[in-house]
Amino acid sequence: MIYAVAGASGQLGQLVLPELVAQVGAANVVALVRNPAKLADLAATGVTVRAFDYDAADPAALAGVDRLLLISANEVGKRSAQHQAVIDAAKAAGVGLIAYTSILHAPTSTIGLAGEHRDTEAALAASGVPHILLRNGWYNENYTGSLAPSIEHGAIIGAAGEGRISSASRADLAAGAVAALVSGAAGDVYELAGDESYTMAEFAGHVARIAGKPVAYVNMTQAEYAAALKGVGLPDWLADMLANSSYATSHDQLFDDSRSLSRLVGRPTTPIAVTIAVALA
Incomplete structure (x- = not known):
């Protein structure tokens, strides 16, 4: 099983990677990042590092990937289109499952940032690609x-x-993302707090x-x-x-107050x- 992390050099991605490597081994991890030079040290440990741009997502970068963690982009206002591009690339590459970092209670949230997350959840549903929602x-x-x-x-x-x-x-939510990516099933929705x-x-x-x-x-x-x-x-x-x-x-x-995150990671937050x-x- 090959696991990939999109947005691997970001603050959350950099915490996800060591946790994921510890669980599945470096040889089974692909780090997707705009500038691979940022993760040169990680590549030396056996993790595969590939160039990947949310603005022009290339299905070739996802070749052989079974499960993809799509960490939401940080360019507010562009994320709906960026995430759609990644979902399209994943579908074209035959990725078996996408886990996406959404926002807490996305369907009903009145936080302005929630709109792009709702767009992405809808895009995942429309894509037909099996997926997991991590509502952080x-x-x-x-x-x-x-x-x-x-x-x-x-x-x-x-x-x-x-x-x-x-x-x-952030480390708690990184651990939750890894647990869901490795052990979760298509259709799972986690409200993580x-x-x-x-x-x-x-x-x-x-x-x-x-x-x-x-x-x-x-x-x-x-x-x-x-x-x-x-x-x-x-x-x-x-x-x-x-x-x-x-x-x-x-x-x-x-x-x-669901405590879904602590149950997922097996420890208190x-x-x-x-x-x-x-x-x-």
Whole structure:
């Protein structure tokens, strides 16, 4: 059985690859990446590294692949077309199964980013290629990348209200992707989120405790939050996207208590406080 990972050099892909190699062996793994030079070290271990571009997906790069992990692209606004190209290439190459990293509760999600994921889920259904849907919640790391200024100013801002967030670490979701890719069956749908949930006020409390400094959560309207993000230099499209996601959180769009991820990987997910501690270490 040959397993391929598309988007192998990204942040999630780089965590998926060693986990996959550990389970199935390097000789059975194909890493698909726009620039193969990025994974030269991996190629030296026996993993096959092939050039692959979501914008011009070549079926030849998928020759011999039995199961493909399609990690969603990161170019917002282009992803529906990019994912369609990969699905078409996989079908042409005779790939037996595609596992796709979608978004939590994709069919009903009000998060703006969910639209392209719904498009991709529909494309998979229309393709006739057997597939698995990995509906990922947010990464813990989404919330810990900019803690320094928050601690400096004593405030974390957002529009999430009292909404609860069931995030998991990127490593947790990488492990889930590998487990589903190796052992899952066509038609499986996984809502993948952390075991624990928290509000942004509770998140700020964890940060304050671990940093040893006062930090509070300041809630804003969606428009106020978008304006604040633009005020610190974020591009308009990115600020609007983040504000939309934060506001959707206030309606529990990132909450899930199914514990499907921990069952899939056979261990508890990483608590947000652990990820905060690692980020501040």
